[in-house]
Amino acid sequence: MLHTVNKSPFQNTTLESCVRFARSGDVILLIEDGVLAAQAGNAKIALLEEAMQKCEVLALSADLKARAVTELVPGIKITDYNGFVDLVEKNTTHSWL
Amino acid sequence: MKLAVCIYEGPYNHAASDTAYNFIQAAVQKGHEIKGIFFYHDGVYNVTKLMEPPQDDRHIANRWSALGATGIDIVVCIAAAKRRGIVDDVLVPNVRISGLGQLTMMAIEADRLVVFGD
């Protein structure tokens, strides 16, 4: 499964719910305001570490750049729209709106 | 692979339409077939020709229309459109108004459906 998250973890519990339901081997892609979770040194690191224990966590480069998020929580990978399409090709997608 | 995309939010106010557009551009360039694009909720506002953004900004409706001109089926939900005053007369070319049955067919027939919204 591919899970997309487009909300900041400081705004609501969307990322938390996504991590709760994500299964081992799933992929979580942070897009739009969701990429704010990737900012290094943020207070939600425990949630991201929990996510990365079972899932691959990526953030969309265009959204990171637009928000000047350049230093990432260690372990979070960066992808672009091409990578997004590849992830969709490989997985059924659930959008955590 | 056959992909379908559903967009729930209006233009400019929310990133959903832009993210969906960029995603679809990448998918097309990679050779995927876009089974359809479905505008629902406030997403129906994305394809009105009444919008007139500043010259230095992207023209969201024209961008979708250009994508429709390449043969991609772009559908505006009739129930959502009528509720919001969107009718055939105000639509940009290369998009059409139809029912939720179209979304159903996309969900069933596309290999993957991706939803962009708030």
Added chain:
Amino acid sequence: MAEEIKKIMFTVRKAPHGTIYVYEGLEVKLIMAAYDADISVVFMDDGVFAVKKGQNTKELGIKGFEATYGALVDYEITKVFVDRQSMEERGMTEDDLVVIGEDEDTEEPIKPQVVESDAIAAMMAEQHNILAF
């Protein structure tokens, strides 16, 4: 050979009335029910409030839709689930949930099934496509 019936899941994670997502999302479910698809609906996070009984939207001046949930089984939408943790975190119990129809034989009311998160996660993994509202 008949084509395989596709599994389509709806996730409802938003509260009703704050936005139109839940209401227009319900319209999609009712339409899709007329097609050959194996439909399931999962209420999770604030979406559990969509299936809390006793909603009265009169003072808001908007049309409510709680009664429509009472017809889900009539529409042959029977795979209706509620995430237990979401429900309990929000101070709700199974008694708070709407009735979605009645059993054809016994006429007993049918309610959404309250299930654990891992069961929902397993169902999600089996879907052809998932629509979130």
